[in-house]
Amino acid sequence: MNISLKSLKKDFTSARGKFTVLDSVDLEIKEGEFFVLLGPSGCGKSTLLNLLAGLEKPSSGEISFGGTLMAGPGKFTGPRGRNVAMVFQSYALYPHLTVFGNIAFPLNIAKVPKPEIKERVEKAAAMLGITALLGSKPGELSGGERQRVAIARAVVRRPDVLLFDEPLSNLDAQLRLATRVELKKLQRELGITSIYVTHDQVEAMTLGDRVAVLKDGKLQQLDTPMGLYERPANRFVAQFIGFPPMNLMDCTLTEEAGAMAAGIGGVRLVPLKKPGLKTGPASIGIRPSDIEVSREPVPGSVPVRIDLAEPLGRDILLSFSLAGTEVSALTGDAGLTEGREAHARLIPEKVHVFI
Amino acid sequence: MKSETTERILLWAGALAMAVFCLTPFLYMFAVSLSARPDQIGAGGFTPANYATVLGTPSLHFLDYLRNSLIVSALSAIITVLIASLAAYAITRLEMKGKAVVLFFVLAVSMFPQVSLIGYLFKLMSDLGLINTYAALVAPYVAWILPLSLWILVSYFDQIPRELDRAAIVDGCSPAQVLYKVILPVALPGVLSTALLSFIFAFNEFIFALILTTDYSARTIPVGIAMFQGLHGEIPWGNIMAASAITTAPIMLLTAVFQRHIIQGLTRGAVKG
Numbered sequence: 001m002n003i004s005l006k007s008l009k010k011d012f013t014s015a016r017g018k019f020t021v022l023d024s025v026d027l028e029i030k031e032g033e034f035f036v037l038l039g040p041s042g043c044g045k046s047t048l049l050n051l052l053a054g055l056e057k058p059s060s061g062e063i064s065f066g067g068t069l070m071a072g073p074g075k076f077t078g079p080r081g082r083n084v085a086m087v088f089q090s091y092a093l094y095p096h097l098t099v100f101g102n103i104a105f106p107l108n109i110a111k112v113p114k115p116e117i118k119e120r121v122e123k124a125a126a127m128l129g130i131t132a133l134l135g136s137k138p139g140e141l142s143g144g145e146r147q148r149v150a151i152a153r154a155v156v157r158r159p160d161v162l163l164f165d166e167p168l169s170n171l172d173a174q175l176r177l178a179t180r181v182e183l184k185k186l187q188r189e190l191g192i193t194s195i196y197v198t199h200d201q202v203e204a205m206t207l208g209d210r211v212a213v214l215k216d217g218k219l220q221q222l223d224t225p226m227g228l229y230e231r232p233a234n235r236f237v238a239q240f241i242g243f244p245p246m247n248l249m250d251c252t253l254t255e256e257a258g259a260m261a262a263g264i265g266g267v268r269l270v271p272l273k274k275p276g277l278k279t280g281p282a283s284i285g286i287r288p289s290d291i292e293v294s295r296e297p298v299p300g301s302v303p304v305r306i307d308l309a310e311p312l313g314r315d316i317l318l319s320f321s322l323a324g325t326e327v328s329a330l331t332g333d334a335g336l337t338e339g340r341e342a343h344a345r346l347i348p349e350k351v352h353v354f355i
Numbered sequence: 356m357k358s359e360t361t362e363r364i365l366l367w368a369g370a371l372a373m374a375v376f377c378l379t380p381f382l383y384m385f386a387v388s389l390s391a392r393p394d395q396i397g398a399g400g401f402t403p404a405n406y407a408t409v410l411g412t413p414s415l416h417f418l419d420y421l422r423n424s425l426i427v428s429a430l431s432a433i434i435t436v437l438i439a440s441l442a443a444y445a446i447t448r449l450e451m452k453g454k455a456v457v458l459f460f461v462l463a464v465s466m467f468p469q470v471s472l473i474g475y476l477f478k479l480m481s482d483l484g485l486i487n488t489y490a491a492l493v494a495p496y497v498a499w500i501l502p503l504s505l506w507i508l509v510s511y512f513d514q515i516p517r518e519l520d521r522a523a524i525v526d527g528c529s530p531a532q533v534l535y536k537v538i539l540p541v542a543l544p545g546v547l548s549t550a551l552l553s554f555i556f557a558f559n560e561f562i563f564a565l566i567l568t569t570d571y572s573a574r575t576i577p578v579g580i581a582m583f584q585g586l587h588g589e590i591p592w593g594n595i596m597a598a599s600a601i602t603t604a605p606i607m608l609l610t611a612v613f614q615r616h617i618i619q620g621l622t623r624g625a626v627k628g
């Protein structure tokens with residue numbers, strides 16, 4: 001089912017007054033897509049999911065599922081009319097029911113005949129590898145098992161839309177990795193349109209067909225994971241996506257004999273080949289892997305002194321001051337130790353300019 | 356080692372003192388109820404005669420009182436829990452202005468001294484023609500126990516994570532289904548303790564029952580026992596004690612049956628634990 005959000009806005013009124021949690025969000029989510037909403041905590045991700053589920057009403061704007069208006073001026077369809085399923089961060093399993101009872105719950109509410117319920121619950125349980133747990137109570141399960149039960153409860157209904165609210169954030173790192181892979185496979189298999197909320201950029205990059213980056217309730221950028229990485233639309237996206245984070249430097253753009261260049265305080269850092277740039281103050285961004293650090297000077301390099309060398313395994317993360325700005329760079333040269341003089345060159349093609 | 360021993364001795368001594376203090380009246384009650392001569396325990400041997408008298412003498416109406424007490428208490432408990440759980444659900448879950456005011460007001464109302472209401476209640480029930488009926492007792496009992504029940508249930512419902520409600524709503528529940536399919540079962544220990552508490556309150560209540568009933572068709576046990584009298588106005592201690600002993604049985608039975616549910620953890624496994 002494709003989903004369309006038009007100028008979606010949500011205000012909350014609290015003791016401190018009215019504040020806007022989501023501001024004019026426009027999104028088109030495609031049929032069968034694994035769509036990720038990425039943003040720091042408090043940016044309104046859960047609120048957006050609640051709006052999609054029908055748990056909250058938008059203050060203004062429209063939500064349509066497959067061309068049918070679900071929420072908009074004078075129209076509101078509640079969760080019962082939307083056929084969406086949701087997986088919560090805290091799993092939200094019913095503690096008084098067994099695993100079977102939990103997975104069967106939405107089917108019981110929908111008055112599905114008993115034999116069919118049994119068949120569908122068993123199929124969903126098999127799909128998630130929790131058949132052996134069907135008789136247990138949620139209290140007897142580990143975190144990973146509970147999360148599987150929650151996912152089984154969501155998929156057993158064959159919903160049109162699956163909503164995930166940070167479903168992996170309560171799992172430990174290893175389990176999170178394994179579950180992430182399985183979740184992606186499961187979604188491919190089922191082909192159900194899925195919207196997945198996370199604050200973890202690695203999760204977003206690995207899971208999403210497309211990722212929407214949200215900050216303070218405003219959509220920052222919507223692109224494929226590689227698109228976000230290679231063409232960040234602004235400073236926020238640039239620093240949020242990728243690890244180690246992108247370096248951002250305040251600098252001045254100058255023009256010499258028709259060629260643009262970026263520099264800081266008279267030090268010429270890098271020539272810029274992008275068209276349509278104007279001289280004046282700007283920010284440039286460059287990923288740590290796009291700074292070449294060498295022992296000998298090369299054309300276009302700037303002398304630096306290495307402050308810190310942190311081994312990450314294959315690479316070493318270097319920190320140094322470049323024309324007064326702290327930057328980090330990745331290198332494979334183990335000889336670049338702390339305190340050494342070296343030369344850094346920004347690869348001109350990899351420089352991002354933010355006005 | 357030494358301090359550990361001291362700690363143990365103190366613990367046991369404390370527990371023993373408490374047990375003795377609380378149980379002595381009960382033991383005394385049983386001893387008297389079984390004695391042939393109530394004013395001299397043990398003299399004349401032990402006999403179940405008092406029990407036989409209490410249960411077997413129609414003019415004492417003990418079984419009528421017991422039946423009245425059980426019915427009135429059960430009705431009061433059920434109605435109280437029904438109303439209190441709906442109110443607690445509204446207060447903890449629904450968007451509503453002035454929740455705090457409601458809760459505070461309810462608490463304030465529960466502070467009225469019982470005696471101050473008696474005169475008015477008697478007049479009201481007389482005018483309604485309800486004196487000496489179950490309704491005359493159940494209505495004020497429900498009103499009287501409701502504030503405390505509401506407070507207990509609000510605190511229980513409050514502990515249930517809101518995500519559980521939202522999961523139920525997304526799973527297709529109506530607000531009423533959220534209450535009886537999720538909230539009530541999850542808060543079962545709290546609901547049962549509240550019901551038990553209401554039952555015990557109604558079972559023990561004396562003043563309302565004294566004023567609002569006139570004979571065995573609605574009179575409850577506390578009043579009934581107080582009105583036991585010998586033929587010549589003497590106090591039949593043996594019968595009173597036997598009746599009291601029988602009366603503790605339903606309460607002990609209920610507590611024993613429900614204690615497993617009451618002690619059980621509230622939302623074990625609902626969320627990451």
Ligand SMILES: Nc1ncnc2c1ncn2[C@@H]1O[C@H](COP(=O)(O)OP(=O)(O)O)[C@@H](O)[C@H]1O
Binds near residue numbers: 012013040043
């Ligand atoms: N029911 C509500 N009433 C008032 N404020 C709310 C409510 N729900 C969320 N908020 C506020 O909206 C903001 C976004 O919340 P949320 O959508 O949960 O963020 P996220 O899931 O991205 O961490 C937060 O500042 C939060 O305090």
Ligand SMILES: [Mg+2]
Binds near residue numbers: 045
């Ligand atoms: Mg959230």
